[in-house]
Amino acid sequence: MSKVLAIFGATGQQGGSVLNHVLSDPELFREYKLRAITRDVNSEEARKLKTRNVEVVEGDILSPTSLATSLIGVHTVFAMTTPSLGPDAFEVELANAKRIADVAVDQGAEYIIWSTLPSVRNISKGKYTAVVPFDTKAAAEEYIRTLPIKSAFLSFGSFMENYQSQPFLFPTKADDGTYVVSRHISPQAKFPLLDAVDDAGKFAGAILADPTKFEGKRLHCATKLYTITEIVTLLSKSSGKTIVYKQVSVEEFKASLPFFQDVFAEGFSLYDEYGYFGPGTEELVAEGAAVARGRLTTFEEYLERNPFQLP
Numbered sequence: 001m002s003k004v005l006a007i008f009g010a011t012g013q014q015g016g017s018v019l020n021h022v023l024s025d026p027e028l029f030r031e032y033k034l035r036a037i038t039r040d041v042n043s044e045e046a047r048k049l050k051t052r053n054v055e056v057v058e059g060d061i062l063s064p065t066s067l068a069t070s071l072i073g074v075h076t077v078f079a080m081t082t083p084s085l086g087p088d089a090f091e092v093e094l095a096n097a098k099r100i101a102d103v104a105v106d107q108g109a110e111y112i113i114w115s116t117l118p119s120v121r122n123i124s125k126g127k128y129t130a131v132v133p134f135d136t137k138a139a140a141e142e143y144i145r146t147l148p149i150k151s152a153f154l155s156f157g158s159f160m161e162n163y164q165s166q167p168f169l170f171p172t173k174a175d176d177g178t179y180v181v182s183r184h185i186s187p188q189a190k191f192p193l194l195d196a197v198d199d200a201g202k203f204a205g206a207i208l209a210d211p212t213k214f215e216g217k218r219l220h221c222a223t224k225l226y227t228i229t230e231i232v233t234l235l236s237k238s239s240g241k242t243i244v245y246k247q248v249s250v251e252e253f254k255a256s257l258p259f260f261q262d263v264f265a266e267g268f269s270l271y272d273e274y275g276y277f278g279p280g281t282e283e284l285v286a287e288g289a290a291v292a293r294g295r296l297t298t299f300e301e302y303l304e305r306n307p308f309q310l311p
């Protein structure tokens with residue numbers, strides 16, 4: 001009998017990628033019965049999933065009762081959380097993560113695949129404490145490792161999709177009609193880029209195909225590292241406009257952002273000074289890419305499919 005795989009975030013980028021990967025992989029599709037968890041089973045995305053052999057079940061991470069119902073009979077859980085805002089952002093997101101994991105254990109799930117991130121606070125030895133969306137996921141990983149459930153962890157790199165979906169980080173127009181990407185980090189700072197929509201599922205797929213091999217392991221998930229200069233050059237080529245990189249002061253960078261100023265400033269500083277995944281980032285990315293179940297998308301290929309458009 002196939003094992004029920006419950007996917008949180010199935011209507012979003014990374015969860016959707018996990019779901020699509022299993023649907024497209026005959027071996028995994030035979031082994032797992034897909035269950036998409038969503039707050040709204042009647043949303044457009046949820047209705048599309050129902051037409052694709054996917055059980056769509058209502059579940060809200062904020063409600064233990066709703067979670068318990070959504071995880072009845074589950075074997076494996078792919079779980080993720082979204083960042084919270086406000087002064088208690090760390091506590092709120094961590095509580096959400098713990099709630100999913102606790103309910104999964106209570107419901108007798110055997111395996112959880114958790115979407116984690118590195119602890120910026122630990123890697124920087126307390127220098128950077130504002131990157132809460134990373135630190136919470138790392139704390140959740142630590143918690144899940146103490147629970148009576150098998151677990152494996154996916155630490156995703158920086159999404160290629162960000163360049164289309166985060167307009168507040170877009171290049172700005174200079175007086176001469178060219179465009180500038182301004183950050184406080186060195187032109188050589190490296191980003192491990194991941195096509196979240198097409199490729200996140202290839203890492204989850206590796207674990208789903210051989211859960212025993214990956215039990216207790218963390219995969220660092222990206223195609224490869226690109227310097228900010230290389231990224232800007234590729235965006236420029238894709239858009240057909242001149243876009244250049246300019247290193248500015250951290251104050252100037254923060255002043256350009258409408259929110260999450262410290263999160264982005266300290267996050268980018270991490271990549272520059274310590275590496276996105278900390279020491280050995282380059283090797284960790286190469287190791288992760290080597291086990292992904294399928295060929296990973298380069299940023300060049302991503303931009304061919306999704307040309308970069310300036311507003």
Ligand SMILES: NC(=O)c1ccc[n+]([C@@H]2O[C@H](COP(=O)([O-])OP(=O)(O)OC[C@H]3O[C@@H](n4cnc5c(N)ncnc54)[C@H](OP(=O)(O)O)[C@@H]3O)[C@@H](O)[C@H]2O)c1
Pocket residue numbers: 008009010011012013014015037038039040043059060061062080081082083117133156157158159160162
């Ligand atoms: N952007 C990056 O470069 C990057 C890199 C690494 C990690 N991350 C992390 O990735 C996460 C975002 O992932 P994504 O881009 O895949 O998300 P997304 O596309 O924005 O989708 C969010 C998903 O979360 C689900 N969700 C939200 N609140 C929920 C709740 N209360 N109960 C149940 N489901 C809920 C939504 O489902 P419904 O709406 O259907 O309920 C939706 O499927 C963030 O935590 C971020 O820190 C981002």
